[in-house]
Amino acid sequence: NNIEGFYAAFRQHAIKAPLMNQLFHDVSGSDITLCHGDVDIQDNRSPYYRAGVKAAVLPMIANQGYFLGASSEEMRHAWQDHHGMITGDDADSDQSRQAYMAEVFMAEADGATFAVATAYQLREAGDASAWAFFSQSDYHAPIAQAFEASLRDAGVGEGDAPSNAQWRDAMRAGFTAWYEDGGFPAFYADYNAKRIEDRADTT
Secondary structure, rough: OOOHHHHHHHHHHOOOHHHHHHHHHOOOOOEHHHHHOOOOOOOOOOOOOEHHEEEEEOOOOOHHHHHHHHHHHHHHHHHHOOOOOOOOOOOOOOOOOHHHHHHHHHHHHHHHHHHHHHHHHHHHHOOOOOHHHHHHHOHHHHHHHHHHHHHHOOOOOOOOOOHHHHHHHHHHHHHHHHOOOOOOHHHHHHHHHHHOOOOOOOO
16 A cells, blocks of 8 residues: 555665664564554654554655654664663653663664764765755754764765774764754753653662
């Protein structure tokens, strides 16, 4: 059907980025599924990941850059969940407030940096839409700028293949920018305020 065809096309396009190709390989055979955008919320237009049911909810968005960028970030959260890196949303979790938020920040910083790196790879493969979207995003632009600056400072030009060390340095720069240069920490602190109010502080 149209929905299955849409997600099949998304996968075929996304795996032009080696990072996404590896991600899909890593989660193959798992319980993780791609779901239509309004499976939970009627007329939802925002991609998100639900750890409790292992579902990446990816609405069919006309803006290709937004769709590719946001969907790669949510698929990274699926990867994190597959590897046991997401536990804080468990209602029975005994995590403290500080441990819960540290996990949220780690997962979100990793997800956003992964998405920026994927957008960079897609741009190198001929599709600059996700990179253009992130470059104009108030939240992601500092990550994209730090990521690209790290590669540029290392002498990596357009069309050059970064070494593993150069790639790690660029990822580290993007990860750091998530904490230092964007609005993400404040956003997620506010977003999770209700979720942590009944949790104990770390002693």
